[in-house]
Amino acid sequence: MEGQEPIPPSPLSPFNPPYLLTPTLSLPSSSLNPPLDPSQVLPEIDWVSLLSGHAGLGDNYGPMMGSAASSVMLSDNGTEEDKRNNDKRKGSRMMKKASRPRFAFQTRSADDILDDGYRWRKYGQKSVKNSVYPRSYYRCTHHTCIVKKQVQRLSNDTSIVVTTYEGIHNHPCEKLMETLTPLLKQMQFLSRF
DNA sequence: CGCGTTTGACCTGCGC
DNA sequence: GCGCAGGTCAAACGCG
Numbered sequence: 001m002e003g004q005e006p007i008p009p010s011p012l013s014p015f016n017p018p019y020l021l022t023p024t025l026s027l028p029s030s031s032l033n034p035p036l037d038p039s040q041v042l043p044e045i046d047w048v049s050l051l052s053g054h055a056g057l058g059d060n061y062g063p064m065m066g067s068a069a070s071s072v073m074l075s076d077n078g079t080e081e082d083k084r085n086n087d088k089r090k091g092s093r094m095m096k097k098a099s100r101p102r103f104a105f106q107t108r109s110a111d112d113i114l115d116d117g118y119r120w121r122k123y124g125q126k127s128v129k130n131s132v133y134p135r136s137y138y139r140c141t142h143h144t145c146i147v148k149k150q151v152q153r154l155s156n157d158t159s160i161v162v163t164t165y166e167g168i169h170n171h172p173c174e175k176l177m178e179t180l181t182p183l184l185k186q187m188q189f190l191s192r193f
Numbered sequence: 194c195g196c197g198t199t200t201g202a203c204c205t206g207c208g209c
Numbered sequence: 210g211c212g213c214a215g216g217t218c219a220a221a222c223g224c225g
Contacts (some may be wrong), residue, residue, distance in 0.1 A: 195224105199223095
């Protein structure tokens with residue numbers, strides 16, 4: 001992937017939900033990186049486990065977010081309706097195999113958490129095999145939103161963070177709304193004249 | 194006090 | 210069936 005020309009964002013991208021555009025990523029200095037060469041990174045990261053859908057890696061493999069990251073995208077449309085919905089435990093403990101779109105990408109950043117405008121709550125952290133760094137699990141804090149993301153730093157290139165999103169936000173980006181609300185009010189005010 | 198993080202336990206899926 | 214690895218829960222804790 002060449003990553004130089006502007007690449008239309010993927011419709012499945014969590015940064016581009018169908019109904020709204022999020023502002024450009026506000027990453028800490030030096031985070032928006034030169035395009036990564038995935039061939040250097042892919043061998044180490046376990047994309048299959050990261051994306052852990054059963055779809056093959058090659059299914060949807062393409063660039064996204066311009067030069068910000070190299071990425072892997074796939075949507076595992078859970079074809080088989082799961083018969084194992086027997087979540088007799090507290091609530092629905094083990095989620096059925098996700099039928100939500102998953103999207104992974106890499107960023108070069110000193111911070112594990114990139115500010116994508118949404119609010120996330122960490123609900124777990126696990127050390128994973130073949131990786132020095134643990135994988136962190138986050139959920140969107142919006143009460144109606146079930147989007148999750150996983151964040152993991154590569155062990156052979158510690159400047160690279162792999163973020164995997166699962167699902168699409170069903171609510172507006174809060175930071176964007178914060179930014180836009182005053183503007184909208186002003187526009188409404190001006191439009192009266 | 195509310196919200197977010199930490200962390201150990203628990204659960205499921207999968208390979209052998 | 211067993212063990213391992215990954216994913217989630219929830220109590221405890223910290224912070225503003």
